[in-house]
Each structure stands twice: as C-alpha cells, then as structure tokens.
Amino acid sequence: MAPSTEFPGNIFYALLFFAALAFFFYSVGVRFRLLARAQAVNRFTEPIKRAIGLVPFVLGNSRVARPYYWYSGLLHTLIFWGFIVLQVRTLNFLLNGVHEDASLQNLLGDVYTWLRPSMDAFNALVIVGVGMAAWQRFVWRPQRLTLNYDAWIILGLIAWLMVTDVMLNSGEIALERGGKDYTSFIAFGLANLWDRIGFSGTGLELFHVAFWYAHLVDFLVFLCYLPYSKHSHILTSVPNVAFRSLQPSGVLQPIGDFEKAESFGAGKLEQFNWKQLLDAYTCTECGRCTEACPASATGKVLSPKQVIVDIRHLMEEQIPPLAPWTKRPEQPTPLIDGVGFEPIWDCVTCGACMYECPVFIEHVPTIMDMRRYLVMEQANMPETAQATLMQLEQRGHPWRGAQLTRTTWIEELAAQSVEVPIFDGSQEYLYWVGCTGALQERNVKVTIALVRLLLEAGVNFGVLGAEEGCSGDPARRLGNEYLYQMQAQANIDTFKAKGVKKVIANCPHCFNIIKHEYPQLDGRFEVIHHTELLAQLMAEGKLQPQAGNGLKQKSITYHDPCYIARHNDLLEEPRQVVEATGAKLLEMGRCRRRTFCCGAGGAHMWVEENRGQRINHARTEEAAGTGADIIAVACPFCLQMFEEGVGSVAAAADREMQVLDVAELLEMSVALGQPAAEASTEPPIGESAT
C-alpha cells in the first residue's frame, strides 16, 4: 500500500531514510564525542536498581506528573504514552514502506488489531496534549518556561505527525477496505467520511500518497531535529535516568589524589564527567528547578536551569557548525564566563532543583565543581567566602569573633552541677556538638537542652569537648576540598582512635557529612539526628512530654531543614516531637521535601547576599504567614537565620514570633529530674512541669 514499495517511491524512501539516518547519527556522533572527552565516572553500579528505576521515573512519568504540576504532568503523559504506543504503528509504517507484505499486522495478527484502538485514541490524545502545551505556552505563560521557537517547532512537528498519521490511515482504509479496520476507529470514521463525500479514486490515492510522504518527512525531520533541540531529552532521558546518582542528594564527590589531579574542579567542559555533560543534553528547559530555587525566588542571578542550558550552549560552541559559513568564535567561551561568577556563588546547595528535575539532572554537583575551580585553582571568590576560609584555616571553625570556646558550655553546666560525660570509648554514643552548638550563644542553649534530655533519658553518651574540630562542611561547601579533607581526616582519626561507633548530631550539615561523606575517606560511623533520637526516646517512654507546659495554647510551624528533610528523608520524627508538646502544628506551603531553604546552606551562613531579598527573610515571611506563634527548627543555622528573620521581618516582629529548636521545645515539656537552671527563652511555662 505504501507508495515506497515500488519505483520511484522506493528510491525516495531509501534516499530520505538513509540521508536522514546519516545526518542523525552524525549529529549524535559529534555530540557524543564531547562526552567521550569528559572525565570518567562510574555510574554502572547496581544495574538492577538502575533498570528498575526506569519504570516509575521514565515509563511512569512519576516526577513529571507530581500533583502540583498536574497540568504539565497530564499533557506530558498524554504525549509521552502516545509516543510509546504509537511506536508500534511507526514501526509498522516503516516496515510497510519497504515491502507491502512486511507489516506488524501480518507478524502479530490479532495482537496488532487490538492495539489499533489505543493507537488511534492516542492520536487524538496526543493532539489534546499538544493543545494543552500550546495553551500553556501561548496564553498562560508560566515564568519557568523559556518561550522560544524550539518548543513551537516540536509541538508543530508532533501535531502534524499525528494529523498525517490519521490522514494516511484514513486514506489507506478508504482505499483498501478489509479486515478489522473499525479498530482504528478514528481513521475508520474518517474513511467513512471520505466515502460519504465521494472522495475516491485518483484524488484519494494522491491524498494518501501525499500524507504518506508528509508523515515520513515529518518523522525524519523530527529525528534529525532532535539533537539540535531541547527535545533531545527523548533520546537522552533514558540513559540519564539509568545513570542517575544513587547517592543521597546532599552528597558531593571527593577529589581523589590532589597530587595527581589535573584540575581541581571544573574550569573547562571536559573537566566535568560525562554524566554532567549528558545532563546538559537532557534538560527539557521545564524550569521547575528554577521555580523551586530559593536563590532564584529572591532575586539572585542564579537560575539552575540557565546553568544547565548555558553548559549546553557552550557544548554546542565546540561542535563544528552545520553551515560552513557560520563562524564559531576564535576562542570558545570559557566555562566560568559562560555560566557566570554570581550564579556559581548564589547556590545554597539545598537540592530543591534536583528534587524537582524529572530527568535527574544534578545541578548542585555541577555548580559545586565550578565553585571548586574558582576557589582552588584561582582563589577567586567573594570577600566573605575568602574571609571564612581564612578563618577556618587559622582557627578551625567558621565563627569569627566567637568569644566562647568548645568547652565553655560544659563549664557552664558544671557550674550548675550537671556533669557532661566526656567520650572515652565506653559510651554507646558520641554526641557531636558541632562548631555552632558550642561557639554561638544562642545555639549553646540548644546544646544544653539536648544534653539535659539525653541525661534524663539515660542515654549513654559522651562529648569530645576541645577535641572536636570543624566537620569540614563549610570548607567543602565553599569549594575548598583540600581544607575539607584535612579537617575530615583529623576528625576521622580522632573517632577511630577513641573507638567512636555511633554519633548523635543535631546539626544537619554535620549529620550529612559524617554519615554520607566521611565514608569516602574511610570513616564509617552510624549517625542519628537528634530529632530521630528524641522521637525514639519518646516512643520508648524514656522521655515523657507533659501537655501542661504552656505550649498547648500555642501554634508552631516546623521548618524542615534542607539537609535532613530533602537530602536525608527525615520528615516525621521532628513533627512527632513538636506535636508531643501539645502545641498545634501548622505546615507551611513549602514543607517536607519541598521545603524552602533558610538561606544558610552552601556555606551561605557566612557569605553575604548582595541582591534581592534575603532568603531567610522570604522564608520568615512564609512562616509568619501560617499565623504560628513559634517557628520550630532542627538545625543551628536555621535557628540563627530565623532569629535574625523574626527581628527584621515586620510580619514576624509585630507578632513577636519566637524561634525554638525541637530539643528546646521538648525540654520545656518534659519533667526533668532537676530544675531547669535558666529558662531557654519565653514563653513562660504555664503550669509547673515538675
């Protein structure tokens, strides 16, 4: 039936087909070469897990179709599943084009027949999807989308592909009635329409041939256009998802041997690994990453999507141009210039972008690789970042001007006859206090509250006191891997020397780094976050919160710290503790894994924001918007950020909102063996708990 089964059609078919394929493979090949030149990375571990993941993530569109993006999710699943299903018909179409007896109908018989209704249905549904997409791009215009011609070309090609498919099928049915044609119900209906209006004979044949070639050309043009379009994701998303990182999202990779490393971080495209470059070819420009990014939301230059798109453009610069008259710049644009200094420093490593990305692009490690390059190869960084690194190097902690020492809080408790055990290997847990918990007055209150709770619950723990060194998180997130490794190695050596096996951490950054990143340096320890432990102790009855503590009349909104909620899936335990106090728990819109960073991540606790609104002010506004009296936190940085925020943001200051750590809230609610020497802060405890 296909016009290409005989001369001259077969010539056209062969020419078109092979020319298109040659062009397509050339286009893919030159791009693949860039990947081949990049750094190696082992993404072939756990192949079964990787393969299984394809089912929900690719086939199931699970990330694309998240409820809060239901519209895009719907239109995408229609088009995507349509394409999957219609591959069958496409294969049939191509086979048919070679020889009239070659067809899936013949091969699969009834199976094919009963696939036909769904294929026709999808012809229509895909057009519906395209219509929804067009509406979104033309009328609604959400900010996250780049409204460029690329999308329109793709939508046009898809729509036309569907139309030509229906038309050519209708012609085929009209010309060669037989079998169970009614299963292709739309084409069948159209065929009947042609009959009714008397469309037949040569006219109909020409109609069929025209739409046959139109369909072929559309298909081949689409194939050839793919590598040049953001739609290349239909080729690259399967490998990109298959080769995704199986590590938790808050983990960075180490630089192995500093002596042998050719470069520290990425200052050129080929200093990225091939997966990072593949990411750039998989970006669909959906913009969900940017929409979730706290830096973008508050007016900074960083747009995670733009970073990836910029990398893609830089890669394109390295590809020999199609048209010989197109000039490429003499010197390719350097990577850092192409992406920009500010975006590299705006990132707070919160991972919201990576959580949203439907195709598992790894924005944060890519930005961090460039940050490492700036810091370690060029020593080029904002003043505040430089001052913090100097401070870390010289004093071993990031808190310049701290008047406390790592043991001041221990001495304070000793003065109140509370003896804090020093870790000596005999205890079950090491309580890792962290720099902030020891050196910042406001945070010392949390440390003390937690210690009182641990003692009350009879937890067998000890602290390191002056032997603690910075965990290395600030250095690592500032991009100084060398300094990080020295600091981490020192701690790992201390842990091993003292026989540390289990660690309690209340700082999510320390928690994340000891749990997931110290193993890279051969330091393997069991780490538990203080909220996890507190919830556990409550469940075991070792801590019994009483409701009569003045908190029953209060409402609390809990802010999920990025580093335990999103990067470590710890969502319920802190809430359990907050609710156990008897207060009413109110949730912010951006909560749980969609939490909005307090602004201190990525070492931004110490790096100034120079543009737009302060991230912590934006989040404080959101917290104030819930109407809660208290903001509950589970991170020392969040605590500092919100304390500053409630003093600066009118909505919070006017209501005199308070900020308290989950441990402080629990301590207020638990009947402690000894009287609390000093009330942490207001509110006053209504009825005495003791």
Next chain:
Amino acid sequence: MPHIICCVKQVLDPETPASQFKVDEAAKKVLPAPGIAPVPSQFDTIAVEAALRVRDAVGDTSITIVSMGPDSYRDVIKHCLAMGADEGVHINDPALYEADHWLTAQALAAAIKKLPPVDIIICGRQAVDWDMGVVGSTIAELLGLPCVTIAKDIRYANNKVTVERVLLDGFETVEAPIPCLITVSNELGEPRYPQLRQIMMAARKEVQVWKAGDLGLDSPSNRVVLEKLYVPQTKVETEFIDGDTPEEKAEKLALRLREAKLI
C-alpha cells in the same frame, strides 16, 4: 629582576577570646590558649601581599621571606610561600628566642646582608603582639637604607619606588631610591588567599635554616629588659550614665570619655 625581601613573624592569635587571654606574670609571657593555633602577624602578610602586587605589575620578581623564631615559625614561612613568595629563610636559634626588638632587627639585617642584593625590603608596620613598630626602621638604619613607613601602596619603576603613605588626616606620596625599606599598613588591602597548587608547592619547598653564628652574631644581647607583663585590671562594669535630661547625660558621657583618655 628585582629582589624583594619580606620580614615576617608569627604571633599568638589576636582573636583569642578575651576569657582565654592569660599572662604568666612570673615567666613574663602570654600563655598560648589551648587549642588556638598561632597565626602570621597580620601586617607581615600584608607586606608579602605588597611584594606580590609589585610582581603583578612589574613581572618577574624574586621574593624571599625571612623570619626569626622557634620551630613553629616555619608555618608562617610556608604560608607566605603559598601566597607566592619564592624562597624562605628561617633564623632558628635558641640564643635568639628571647630577642628584643633591637636584637631582632640586628639579626634580620645580618640575614638580609647574606642574601642576594635586595631592591626593596618590606616589613609590617608593627607586630600585632608587641605593637612596637621599631624593627623595620631599625633594619633600615642598620643597613643604611632610606625608609618609608606606613605605606598603603607601593609602585616600583625606573629604579625607584613611589609610596603612598597614610597620615593621620590624609595621604602623602613619597619617592624613594632603591634599595630601600618600606613598612606597610593594613590600608594596603587584604592579603591574597593562596591557590591550592601554590600551597602544595610550598609544602614541598625547602626552607633554609640559619643560626646566630651564621649571621656573625657571636654574643647576641638585648638592649631592653622586660620587667613586668600583666593584664591591666579593666573592669567591664558597665557604667550607666544618669542625668535629668538627655543633654545632661550626653555631657556627662563626654566628660567621662575625656577622663578615660578616650577622646
């Protein structure tokens, strides 16, 4: 190729929390606070920065670091090498550990004489522990060199230096012939953060170690004696100034500040 020599020293961390600052009055020494590492004296790293800026402007310049002190001073020399200096000389002799400013200058000057001919010697205006501010100028006198102090900018061209100095109420531009000695102040700017490759190279670099005998100082002796070292009893008792009117309070405050020699 111009040769610049920078003199640097190590000090106890000036940002040690106040509660940790303790003096052993019998030994007449400040006790190093536990767990707080010593650091390079701030003006000295600025001196190295000044030398590096001359190199940035002029091209090939060799920069030598000279430091006098016990073993730990090696870290300061390494830090300066990591910033970009080429060579390091460590005068490490117990006979000189208790040197006063005069003897320090004498030893440093003797070391400078032993090194290849120098064009500019750059020192910090004072060390941030003793705050004396005499070693630089004394070295200049011992070597018979012109001396320009409290510099915030150094330009080297045509065999002379143009130095911008900081005055109490302004600035002054001074020209000096080379060789000369310049002391720098913090108005010059922040010392650069070392690049990692420089840090790694510096770690491998050899530092020459010299003794008093190598410098021709056979019986080194001080000229001043430290009689007492103590923490002055400053009460951080807050004095709340009272008055019937704000104006009265303000006047009383001004008078109290004058009494306390603060204005």
Next chain:
Amino acid sequence: MAKGIIVFGEVSEDKRLAPITAELLGAARRLAEAGDGFVSCALLGSGIAQVTKEAIARGADKIFLVDDPILADYQGDAYLPIAERISREVEPTVILMGQTMLGRDLAPRLAARLNTAVAMDCIDLSFGDGKLLATRPCYGGSAHAQYSFLTSPQMATIRAKAQEPLPPDDSRQGEVVKLASDLSPESIRTRIVDRRKEKAVGVRLEDARVVVSGGRGLGGPEGFEPLEGLAEALGGAVGASRAVCDLGWYPVAKQVGLTGKVVTPDLYIAVGISGASQHMAGISQVKNIVAINKNPDANIFKVARFAIVDDWKAIIPALTKKVRELKAG
C-alpha cells in the same frame, strides 16, 4: 655626663606648639625631678620660632631651635641627622617623643643611630636612680609591659593624652639655642611628591581609632546624619549594623559585624544597636564600648563600658557639641 632629658617637640600646622609637646614636657618635668632636673626641648620645622616661648612656659629649660625651610615637611633623612647631632651634644639620660606620625618614624631610627633602644607608645613612665621604667600596652591592649633599658640614652615615645601637661607658666625662663640644619638637599634620599588631606568621615572603618555605629534604633537613614557629625567631631568613622545595611539605610561597605567588618577602634559608640551576636562578633576586640539605646535590656549593654539608656535623638547632638568643645579647648 648625662644632662637631663631631651624632649623632641612638634609644631602643629597652624604653627603653634602641638599639644603633644606640652604633654611630653609635663612628663619630662616629672621625670626630671628624680634626676638632675634639666629638660631640653628640640623643635624642628620652618617658621616656628614663635613657639619657643610657650615651650619654655610648659616646662623646657633649654630650647634647641632648628628653623629651616628644608624642614617644612617631616622627612626622616632631614630630621634624623639633626636629632642625632643634638642628642650627641647633650648626652641626655632620657629622650622622649610623641607617638605621632613623626615620633613613630623618627624614634626607632634615632635609637638605632645612637646605638640604643626605644619603647614605643608608652602610657606611663617612672624614673629613679637614673633608670627609666616605661609602661606600654601590647597584645592589642590586652596586656601591659614594663621595660627598663640596658643602654643609654633611654628612649620612649608617649601616647597622646596619656600624660598631663603642666599649666603654662609664663614666668619661666629658658635658653633658646638656634642651630643650623647643616643639611644638603642631596642627603635627603626621599622626596615628597604630594600630600592630600582627607576628611575624617572618609576614614576606613577597619583603621579608624573611633567608630560611631548606627542600628535599627535610628529609625531611618536620616538617623545617620547626626552620627556622621559625631564621628567627624571625634575624628572617626561611621559604621552600621547589618540590619540597617539590609534596609538600605547605609552602604554595605560600612557594615560592622561577622559578615561585615571586624573593627578594633579604641572607642566604639553603638547607637540604637541591640547587640545581636552577629554584630558583637565585629567588635569583640574593642575595649571601650559606649552604648546608647532606649531599651534597658539590650544585649549591647553587657559589653559596654559606658551606657546611656535614652533616646539617641536627644543624646547625640548634645554629645557632639560637648565633644567639639572638649577637643577645641
């Protein structure tokens, strides 16, 4: 034989005896009581002859006056040979200078020339049995060190305002000796190309000896105007807390605090600042903090040496006025 004490005095720009000279003379007279009682004063400059009378009135027994245009601006190569000559002629027990731009530069070099040593920035001196004991702050002011000398002459520079001048006694008699500079221009190896005055308000925060800082208690950017006036009167710089920099009331470059500037002035006046730990980190080394805040529970009061609980709007203008008065007189 050692003949008393030499004071190297200074003449201010308006060709009057600089206040430091009177302070040095006062200190010298007190020290001289324990010695042979003789105080000489060297005065170098151009067009300065008229100050000798006051110098004598303030306590000098003998003035060495070197009045020469070549000495119009201080240069080490010009002043040093003259200072050396006078010192060698007099052979004093003690030489005193001010801890001024001149003294900082000249004293160490003179000490080297005379094969002796100098103690700088002294706040207290005592003299007995021919021995000078000089006390000076060190370690950023956290400690005091007292020195004695093994060589002669014993030299010290004195911090401004640390010593009391004697009230001028016009009846005092003294000898004035005029000396030629004996300098050839070629012997001065350095050359002053130009000199620029800068207004005190432009003093860099990190270098200022006095800082006046404003916080949210100012209520708005206009609040900084009176603060600038006070800073100018005190010869200092203006700083701001992070909160007000964020609000755009003052430039970010003026921010004092953990992520702003760490400052170490001798005097820090915090106006309308609550004393958040972030801010405190920027002033942790400051010895003398004055806090002016309406809220008696403000954290800043914990570290303040002097405090006023009141509205800054009334305090600052009155304070500025009084400071100007005191500085002029």
